[in-house]
Amino acid sequence: MKITTKKETFTNPLYLESGRILEPYELVYETYGELNDEKNNAILVTHALSGSHHAAGRYEGDRKPGWWDGLIGDGKAIDTTRYFVICVNVIGSCYGSTGPMSQMYPSEERYRLKFPVITVKDMVKAQRILLSRLGIDRLHAIVGGSMGGMQALRFAVEFPNFAKHTIAMAATHATRPWAIAFNKVVQEAIIKDPKFKKGNYDPEDFKEEGFTGLAVGRMAGHISYLSPESMDRKFGRTYVETDGLFELFGKFQVERYLEYNGYGFSKWFDPLSYLYITKAINIFDISRGYDTLDEALKRIKTDLHLISFRRDLLFMPEEMKEVKIVMDAQGQSGHVSYYEVDSDYGHDAFLVELDKFSDYVADVLR
Ligand SMILES: CC(=O)SCCNC(=O)CCNC(=O)[C@H](O)C(C)(C)COP(=O)(O)OP(=O)(O)OC[C@H]1O[C@@H](n2cnc3c(N)ncnc32)[C@H](O)[C@@H]1OP(=O)(O)O
Ligand SMILES: N[C@@H](CCO)C(=O)O
Structure with a gap:
């Protein structure tokens, strides 16, 4: 699979949750597969804390492929013969999208500690703007783990009709003190x-x-x-x-x-x-901006698929289950599923034990 790093520059301000703005800003991303003529086969993959837009494939000379290469590719669970997959480096990160070490225009200096606090909602907003620029107004799915799962959930709440399916794994609805x-x-x-x-x-x-x-x-x-x-x-x-x-x-x-x-x-x-x-992870709380968790989750229109890992000691299964319980009580059972992967690896199972959930992901996407 041939991959290239792509970059888009945005000169309109990005209005952040904090009230501050980012202007201009850049997003780097990779894509795999082909966007169809109807532009309705796109899947957004969202990355975790230390991840990047390099989710699959290998650049020349690379010792290792992208971080979800086992899941994304021709004939794999996120099948690039059927879907156009896009993965964007989040704002705030250090792999090319605008972050604290970027130049603080018009000054020649880097932002450093002058960079604004960004939130998962800001990350998602920036990605939504990028997708619009690419002519994508509807996604087949959003899939992500850990902070990527937080982004998937945030997408589902903020842009309710944007994705047909949302798969959020190894995440939480609000980061706990632990x-x-x-x-x-x-x-x-x-x-x-x-x-x-x-x-x-x-x-x-x-x-x-x-x-x-x-x-x-x-x-x-x-x-x-x-x-x-x-x-x-x-x-x-x-x-x-x-x-x-x-x-x-x-x-x-x-x-x-x-x-x-x-x-x-x-x-x-x-x-x-x-x-x-x-x-951004610490202050993640899907109910921020709404009266309650119930109010936030009521907005969801996508089919939400929650996946947790039995021995995830960072974001525990009960945290994802809570989302399902609230949505069930709202009468949204038909739109939400919960799957607990029988894994004792720990939180990073979403990166390592792909064989334990890739069939599930493939089934959802089909
Ligand atoms: C979406 C995203 O989040 S992408 C970001 C993912 N990356 C990270 O989380 C960075 C931290 N890395 C890791 O946690 C792991 O490498 C994972 C989860 C990505 C992959 O796990 P595994 O493939 O099972 O690797 P494992 O945990 O066995 O080994 C990791 C490294 O430790 C090395 N290692 C293993 N045992 C030992 C040891 N006893 N002493 C020293 N080094 C060791 C391995 O050789 C490997 O080195 P390498 O990265 O240079 O190849
Ligand atoms: N180990 C992964 C997941 C952390 O939540 C990362 O560093 O991005």
Whole structure:
């Protein structure tokens, strides 16, 4: 599958939920498959915290394909022989769409801490504008996990007739203190790292060794993406062969894993973007702007498919179930389904255990 990164620039202001504006702004995205003449076969895929618009396929020389390559492609659950799939990098991120390290026009400077707080609603609004520009006024489906699931839900509430199907997985309707607490660890670690310099850092300073605050905070986050069972399976109590048990800094494999992933991540992900996106996740509450959760969910016209993962310890199954319960009580049972995937991997099962839910996704889309 040949892929290219596409970019659109918008000169009209994007009015944000906070009352601030973003002007101008850019969105980068990838597409897979062909848009049909009726323009009614488009599927929007929405990404999570550290994801990007690169959801499928491989650029030349890439060691790994896009983050949902197992799900998106010819003959796969999100079948690119039938559907035109689009994935957009959210505003606030660091993969090319406008974010805190973008230029704050007309100044030559980067926004840094002057970047406005953005919300999931703002991310979705920007994507809706992009789709309009591409001539897409109706989607066959929106599919996303984690913060991508939040975007899917937000789309369903704000643009009720826009998508025929909405699949929101591994998400919640309002971020709980439990998840906010994990984000607090990473936020605090970032801002207290001397390299942060009140946001005035030079990204070149941590390309080699990484950014300790982000690395350590990400380790905490990464724990919340797994589960005790998946850690037992991955590592057991195995010790790093070359380390001595009585060496103070000798490591278990799980420690080596967290270091590898934490420091690796901090070499490529931008600390300010991490602050802004975790803020957006923390303040996500689908009922904001409406009197109650009930009022917000009443707006939904799409067929909503909620998927959770049994041992998701970040956004727990009961949080998605609540949406179904409220919609059932509204008499919307015909428009909402709930499926709990029997997985003990943890939150990141939506990225890893695709075989456990890809048939379900394919069935919904058909
Ligand atoms: C929509 C989106 O959110 S996309 C963003 C997804 N990306 C992330 O979440 C970034 C963090 N990454 C991860 O959590 C995982 O890599 C996942 C979820 C993406 C994929 O999981 P898996 O394919 O099962 O990988 P796994 O968790 O086994 O290994 C991850 C890395 O740790 C390495 N690793 C595994 N065990 C160990 C160990 N004991 N010591 C050191 N490193 C280890 C692997 O080699 C792999 O390295 P690589 O990324 O350089 O290939
Ligand atoms: N591990 C994924 C999901 C987090 O919610 C990410 O970093 O984007």
